[in-house]
Amino acid sequence: MTTGHHQRSGASAPLRSTSGRENRSWALTRFDNRYTPYLVIAPFFVVFGIFGLYPLLYTAWVSLHDWQLIDGDQGFTGLDNYAKLLGDANFWNALGNTLSLFVLSTVPQLLAALGLAAVLDRGLRGRLFWRAGVLLPNVISVAAVALVFAQLYGRDFGVVNHLLGLVGIDPVDWHAETWASHLAISSMVMWRWTGYNALIYLAAMQSVPKDMHEAAVLDGASRWRSFWSITVPSIRPTILFTVITSTIGGMQLFVEPQLFDPGGTATGTGGSDRQFQTLVMYLYEKGFRLFDAGYSATIAWVLFLVVLVVAGVNFTVARRIASQG
Amino acid sequence: MVSVVTAPPAVQPGRDAKRRKASGDRAGPLLHALLVVVLAASVFPLYFSFVVASKDNSVLGEAVPPLTPGGNLIENITRVFDTVDFSLAMMNSLIVASTVAISNVLLGALAGFAFARLRFRGRNSLFLLVVGTSMVPAQLGVIPLYMLMSDLDWYGTLQAVIVPALIGAFSVFWMRQACEESVPYELIEAARVDGCSVLRTFWHVALPAVRPQAAVMGMFTFMTAWNDFFWPLIVLDPNDSPTVQVALSALASGYYTDYSLMLAGASLAVLPVVAIFILLSRQIVGGIMRGALKG
Numbered sequence: 079m080t081t082g083h084h085q086r087s088g089a090s091a092p093l094r095s096t097s098g099r100e101n102r103s104w105a106l107t108r109f110d111n112r113y114t115p116y117l118v119i120a121p122f123f124v125v126f127g128i129f130g131l132y133p134l135l136y137t138a139w140v141s142l143h144d145w146q147l148i149d150g151d152q153g154f155t156g157l158d159n160y161a162k163l164l165g166d167a168n169f170w171n172a173l174g175n176t177l178s179l180f181v182l183s184t185v186p187q188l189l190a191a192l193g194l195a196a197v198l199d200r201g202l203r204g205r206l207f208w209r210a211g212v213l214l215p216n217v218i219s220v221a222a223v224a225l226v227f228a229q230l231y232g233r234d235f236g237v238v239n240h241l242l243g244l245v246g247i248d249p250v251d252w253h254a255e256t257w258a259s260h261l262a263i264s265s266m267v268m269w270r271w272t273g274y275n276a277l278i279y280l281a282a283m284q285s286v287p288k289d290m291h292e293a294a295v296l297d298g299a300s301r302w303r304s305f306w307s308i309t310v311p312s313i314r315p316t317i318l319f320t321v322i323t324s325t326i327g328g329m330q331l332f333v334e335p336q337l338f339d340p341g342g343t344a345t346g347t348g349g350s351d352r353q354f355q356t357l358v359m360y361l362y363e364k365g366f367r368l369f370d371a372g373y374s375a376t377i378a379w380v381l382f383l384v385v386l387v388v389a390g391v392n393f394t395v396a397r398r399i400a401s402q403g
Numbered sequence: 404m405v406s407v408v409t410a411p412p413a414v415q416p417g418r419d420a421k422r423r424k425a426s427g428d429r430a431g432p433l434l435h436a437l438l439v440v441v442l443a444a445s446v447f448p449l450y451f452s453f454v455v456a457s458k459d460n461s462v463l464g465e466a467v468p469p470l471t472p473g474g475n476l477i478e479n480i481t482r483v484f485d486t487v488d489f490s491l492a493m494m495n496s497l498i499v500a501s502t503v504a505i506s507n508v509l510l511g512a513l514a515g516f517a518f519a520r521l522r523f524r525g526r527n528s529l530f531l532l533v534v535g536t537s538m539v540p541a542q543l544g545v546i547p548l549y550m551l552m553s554d555l556d557w558y559g560t561l562q563a564v565i566v567p568a569l570i571g572a573f574s575v576f577w578m579r580q581a582c583e584e585s586v587p588y589e590l591i592e593a594a595r596v597d598g599c600s601v602l603r604t605f606w607h608v609a610l611p612a613v614r615p616q617a618a619v620m621g622m623f624t625f626m627t628a629w630n631d632f633f634w635p636l637i638v639l640d641p642n643d644s645p646t647v648q649v650a651l652s653a654l655a656s657g658y659y660t661d662y663s664l665m666l667a668g669a670s671l672a673v674l675p676v677v678a679i680f681i682l683l684s685r686q687i688v689g690g691i692m693r694g695a696l697k698g
Contacts, residue, residue, distance in 0.1 A: 110601050111601070114517075115522075118513040118605075119529065121514070122533060129548060130541040131539070132547070133541070133544030134544035136544070137543060147549070197434050198438075200429065202438075208442065211441075211445055212445055213687070214445050214677075215445050215448075217676050218673050219630035219632065221672070222672050223448065225669045226449075226451060228660075273445060278691070278692070281692035326540055329540075330540055330542055333633060358542070381543060
């Protein structure tokens, strides 16, 4: 039935029907070509806008209020929270800890990664095996890593203290002492990220023309010298990239120190004397333990500025170092 | 430098020999030993976690730390499931990580396809914007994000973790790269001439062409979502709706530290990710190194 009807109408006015259909399909195609691209990239911008950008900007607004996480807005207070923050010893302590942990974990880590990359760049049998091996720590969840390291760094029965004991060093109370805890937490960060950064450097090194190297070596330059004066300057953009990403990540250090705390996530103070409380941990404590959202937002916004400043400084320093050789 | 490169033919054989040595550039025993040490350090914490998980708690009080597995693995794992609702946590993590991975593959491939192969106004600047967003420390917006979830009544539900992660800048970046490498212009043109819409072209031409890269990216995203801790800790209820990582931290915050229990949990939690890593190590290593070059 349907087919017959269709055929008849098609036969009665073939010309008009075709041209109408063509018109419509042409318009549709034009519409498709012009707007579908925006439609398919839209989800990213929508998700980022709602769950990334909006909360970040709204943080600034919240920070200007006495705002309780559960009871909500208690009134505009201007810059009061910021004034309070500048006089808050716990804030300065957390800032100091964050910077200390950042320097302790990032500087040796990137240097070690550079060295490791240079080794991996040499002729090796079973390349994939070594590469995958150094990358493995990076895919392990921080929560699991932190639990293992908490045991390794135990005061009484930890493996690290046992090893130290073998060479005659007295047990260290890794959780209680400031420097010791910073070293322990930094080692955790290094463990997770050195191999990853080494692979990034390795990729960059392999795109440096080999003959530049060989020429230098033939010229009598030592391997060490040719590494610093040829390899390092030629992978400078990559080094700068890792410095920036490590800065952004390092300044927001949270999970490692949070779970290194014997009190676990219950307290969030980073040890009994806040000896390893970072800024994000302080933000978490204020916001989600004490429910002071306004103050927590203030910490977040100040931390944002600190990230910008530190990233800028690091970028400048790293650029200068990498271009010398 | 130049003089060496343009060396006269007379010294060519010697140069060639040296060159072969230089480019063969084999690492000596010392460097191999160094690599073995690095590798041991990479693997040791995992191995140790497994060792402790398979022992009775009392061995940790002995003078020498345990280095070989014991026979209590099953018992400790049973205790993990008795202490916290670990099967629920596993199920939740599986739901979250799979949904996030599938969504990132599809939405990332769509956007990546558009950025790589479609012509539209503002394409380059919009793509730069995507890349730029990955530099934004979005973690710092956590307070308003939490309030938003409360307003939506999403606290303690899995969508609070899933929806913000549905599509990330990395996925768009990665899939754009994949489309540029593997989707030939001619195929797109042919499909369009045949009257395929943009979406049909994507589905029948582009997506099949980038299947390998999409699979690796899906696994990447799965691992990242599986490992995520900060946001789930805040927005999920540790008792009612934990993911594996949240359950782990609950194991760690008991009244006394029970390392066999904690590390049995940790071993279970890393198992799926380590399995994926071993299966796909070639692709994962390759992916990171390729991403580094173009990033």
